[in-house]
Every structure is written in structure tokens, then in C-alpha cells.
Amino acid sequence: MKIFFSPASPYVRKTLASAHLLGLFDTIELLPSAASPVARDMTIAPTNPLGKVPTAYLDDGTALIDSRTICEYLHEQAPEKGLFPAGKARWEALRLHAIADGLLDAALLARYEVAMRPENLRWNDWLAGQMGKIDAAVAALEASVDQLQGREDIGSITAGCALGYLDFRFPDHDWRSAAPNLAQWWEAFAQTPPMAQTVPH
Numbered sequence: 640m641k642i643f644f645s646p647a648s649p650y651v652r653k654t655l656a657s658a659h660l661l662g663l664f665d666t667i668e669l670l671p672s673a674a675s676p677v678a679r680d681m682t683i684a685p686t687n688p689l690g691k692v693p694t695a696y697l698d699d700g701t702a703l704i705d706s707r708t709i710c711e712y713l714h715e716q717a718p719e720k721g722l723f724p725a726g727k728a729r730w731e732a733l734r735l736h737a738i739a740d741g742l743l744d745a746a747l748l749a750r751y752e753v754a755m756r757p758e759n760l761r762w763n764d765w766l767a768g769q770m771g772k773i774d775a776a777v778a779a780l781e782a783s784v785d786q787l788q789g790r791e792d793i794g795s796i797t798a799g800c801a802l803g804y805l806d807f808r809f810p811d812h813d814w815r816s817a818a819p820n821l822a823q824w825w826e827a828f829a830q831t832p833p834m835a836q837t838v839p840h
Contacts, residue, residue: 641696642709643672643683647839649743649804650706651693656796656833657710661717664836676751707740710793722793731786735794738783739801742776745769746801750808773805774817781818788824791831799825799834807839 644651658664672692674680679690686702687694695703695712703709714722724732749769752761780787780798787795802825805814815822828834 640666640698641668641670643670643674643680643692643694645672645674645692647807648692649746649800649839652803652837652839653797653800654693654695654706654709654713656800656837657713657722657793659833659836660791660796661713661720661722663713663716676747676755714793721791722796724792728792732790732792732794735780735783735786735790736797738776738779739794739797742773742780742801743797743804745772745776746804746808749773770812773809773812774814776801777805777814777818777821781821784820784824787821787828791833795828796833799828803829803834803839 642651642654644655655664655667658667672680672683674683674690674692680692681690683692683694684690686696687704689704691704693706693709695709697703697712703712710722714720721728723729746769749766752766752769780802787798802814802821805812
């Protein structure tokens with residue numbers, strides 16, 4: 640498999656951390672990209688019209704678009720590892736995955752508003768709305784921290800990538816004060832190989 644990636648993308652990190660968890664990372668060739676929120680990467684666009692990362696290519700040339708799809712594919716290569724667990728645990732993992740992905744969606748929009756939009760065009764209410772979603776998602780993860788404990792699946796991987804992205808792009812946003820148990824969980828989970836080997840830069 641080949642994956643177009645960006646070392647700062649939390650969705651790429653989710654994909655690569657999942658590959659690490661499944662023991663598949665060494666089978667992946669990483670391809671650099673020039674994707675940005677205002678310009679599609681035209682190298683990627685012929686097979687992914689969005690021109691975004693991550694985009695993966697299988698050995699037969701099939702293109703897989705979006706981190707959710709790529710993670711599902713990776714899971715099928717090593718289903719015994721339980722990236723997407725079965726039964727009740729699956730729905731717990733998917734719930735955590737959805738909350739953390741929503742946090743990332745809001746965080747990316749907030750990041751783009753500050754880093755990409757010209758200052759005279761910035762919309763403070765829009766930014767406040769995204770930050771409010773981030774805080775609500777952190778609160779939901781704090782309330783679910785017992786489900787995160789001891790979990791190594793798509794739920795915990797995505798939650799870790801979301802919190803790692805906050806630390807990376809919003810270092811002055813003190814999410815830990817309102818979520819001390821989640822902060823303690825993240826301090827330990829950040830040291831696991833899937834997280835430690837995919838730190839954004």
C-alpha cells in the first residue's frame with residue numbers, strides 16, 4: 640500500500656497509528672503531498688477528486704479515500720487485532736471514534752480560520768463556535784474515560800489523535816483543566832507505540 644500523507648495531518652496520523660497497532664506500518668510506502676485546505680493536490684486529484692490526504696493506493700491500483708475507509712481496509716488485513724472490535728465493543732469504539740473525529744473536524748476548521756483566512760476576513764463567531772464544539776467533545780470524552788481505559792482500537796486511536804492535535808496546534812487551549820481524567824489517560828496512551836511513533840511535526 641502507498642499513502643499520500645502530511646506529517647501534520649491528524650487524519651493521516653489516525654491511519655498510520657492504526658497501521659502500527661495492526662503491525663502493518665512497515666508495509667506502507669509514504670508519499671509526500673502538497674494538499675491544503677485552499678488548493679487540491681493535483682497529483683492526488685485524478686483518483687481522489689478532493690485532492691486530500693490521506694489517500695491510499697492498493698497494489699492493484701485501487702484508490703481508497705478518507706481515513707475512515709483506509710482504517711476499515713487495514714482492519715480487514717488483520718481482523719484478529721480488533722481495530723474495529725465485534726459486538727457491543729464495536730458500538731462503543733465507533734461512538735468514541737465519531738466524537739473524536741468531530742473534535743478533529745472542528746479543530747481543523749478553527750485552525751484554518753486562524754492560519755489560512757486573511758485577518759480582515761476572519762469571523763470570530765465562527766471560530767468561537769468551533770472551539771465550543773471542541774470543548775463539548777472533550778467533555779464527552781472525559782465522561783467516557785472509563786471506556787477509553789485499556790482500549791486499543793479505532794476509538795482510542797482517534798481520541799488520541801484528536802487530543803494530540805489540540806496539543807500540537809492549540810497549545811494555549813487548556814483542555815486539561817476541565818478534563819483531568821482524560822488528561823491522565825492521554826499522558827499514558829501517548830506513550831504507546833502507535834502514538835509515540837506517529838507524533839505530528
